Amino acid sequence: AQRVTQPEKLLSVFKGAPVELKCNYSYSGSPELFWYVQYSRQRLQLLLRHISRESIKGFTADLNKGETSFHLKKPFAQEEDSAMYYCALRAGNQFYFGTGTSLTVIP
Amino acid sequence: DAGITQSPRHKVTETGTPVTLRCHQTENHRYMYWYRQDPGHGLRLIHYSYGVKDTDKGEVSDGYSVSRSKTEDFLLTLESATSSQTSVYFCAIATVSFYEQYFGPGTRLTVT
Numbered sequence: 001a002q003r004v005t006q007p008e009k010l011l012s013v014f015k016g017a018p019v020e021l022k023c024n025y026s027y028s029g030s031p032e033l034f035w036y037v038q039y040s041r042q043r044l045q046l047l048l049r050h051i052s053r054e055s056i057k058g059f060t061a062d063l064n065k066g067e068t069s070f071h072l073k074k075p076f077a078q079e080e081d082s083a084m085y086y087c088a089l090r091a092g093n094q095f096y097f098g099t100g101t102s103l104t105v106i107p
Numbered sequence: 108d109a110g111i112t113q114s115p116r117h118k119v120t121e122t123g124t125p126v127t128l129r130c131h132q133t134e135n136h137r138y139m140y141w142y143r144q145d146p147g148h149g150l151r152l153i154h155y156s157y158g159v160k161d162t163d164k165g166e167v168s169d170g171y172s173v174s175r176s177k178t179e180d181f182l183l184t185l186e187s188a189t190s191s192q193t194s195v196y197f198c199a200i201a202t203v204s205f206y207e208q209y210f211g212p213g214t215r216l217t218v219t
Contacts, residue, residue, distance in 0.1 A: 009147070032205070044150075044197065044210040086149060090205055093138065093157060094165065099149035 002027045002091045006098035013077045014106045021072040021101045023061075023087030032090040033070040035061055036097075039083045047072075047085070057081070077105045110134050113198050113211040121219055126185040128214050130198030132178075138201040139181040140208070141165075141173060143194040150197065156181055188218045 003026040013019045025031055035047040048056045050063040050070060061072045070087060082105045087098040110133030120126050130139060140155040142165075152165030154173040162173050170192060172184045185192055198211040 006149075034208075036208075043212050044199075046207050046209075049207070088208075093155065093163075093201075093205075094152060095140070095201075095205075095208060096152075097142075097150040099147060 002089055002096050004087050004089050004096050004098040006085075006087055006101050008101045009099070010102050010104070012104045012106055015079055016076050019074050019077045019081070019103065019105075021085050021087075021103065023070045023072065023098060025068050025070065025087075025089050027068075027089055027091060029091065031063070031065075031070075033061075033063055034088040034090070034095075035059070035070075035072050036086045036088055037083050038086070044086065077103075079105050079107055081105050111198060111200060111209055111211040113196075113214050115214060116212065117215050119217045119219060120188050122189060123187050126188050126216065126218075128183045128196055128198075128216070130181040130183070130211055132181075132200050134200075135178055136200040136202065137178075138205070139175065140199040140201070141171075141181065141183045142197045142199065143167065143192075144197060144213070145194050153183065153196075185216075188216075190218050192216065193218045 005024045033050045036044045037047045038044045059074045084100050086100045089096045112131045114129045141153040142150040151167045153171050156162045156175040174182045196214045199208045
């Protein structure tokens with residue numbers, strides 16, 4: 001069965017420090033993985049998708065099939081990065097989300 | 108925001124009453140989804156639709172039903188609301204080839 005695990009419910013880092021939000025998945029097929037972000041009082045929005053191999057707002061994520069991970073990284077955290085982050089896996093017509101990590105960037 | 112709206116945005120209802128939430132989209136997307144968001148559980152899929160009158164169950168479908176009589180509208184009904192259905196409900200669409208999901212603004216439902 002497909003599953004997405006985000007082990008950290010809460011994560012706090014200082015402004016300018018590196019940040020890594022962990023995501024592990026379980027899926028028998030070829031995975032398509034995404035990171036979504038939800039800023040305070042806003043709707044969820046796509047941050048990045050692994051198939052694009054893009055960098056959005058300084059964030060990157062690399063799919064590691066051997067470790068079944070898709071960790072989100074940013075070298076220098078900014079205060080505006082404070083938000084809830086969700087990792088998601090697409091399996092067929094459905095998307096499976098992790099439980100989310102709330103990131104707080106301390107000024 | 109892919110033209111997705113939800114109504115109502117907030118609702119308080121009593122246990123045992125039926126409740127219908129509406130999701131409306133303006134861009135003719137085929138796939139539409141209903142999720143609930145709860146602390147510690149993230150987003151969980153309730154039901155989804157892959158076309159008019161075509162729907163399927165998600166992970167947490169018990170106590171919920173859906174209908175899609177028009178491409179633009181996807182309705183979620185709580186047949187007899189319970190306190191465990193207090194949650195924030197999000198509607199979403201998927202773009203062609205599932206390249207991306209766009210989410211609605213959410214509906215905060217409180218069942219007392």
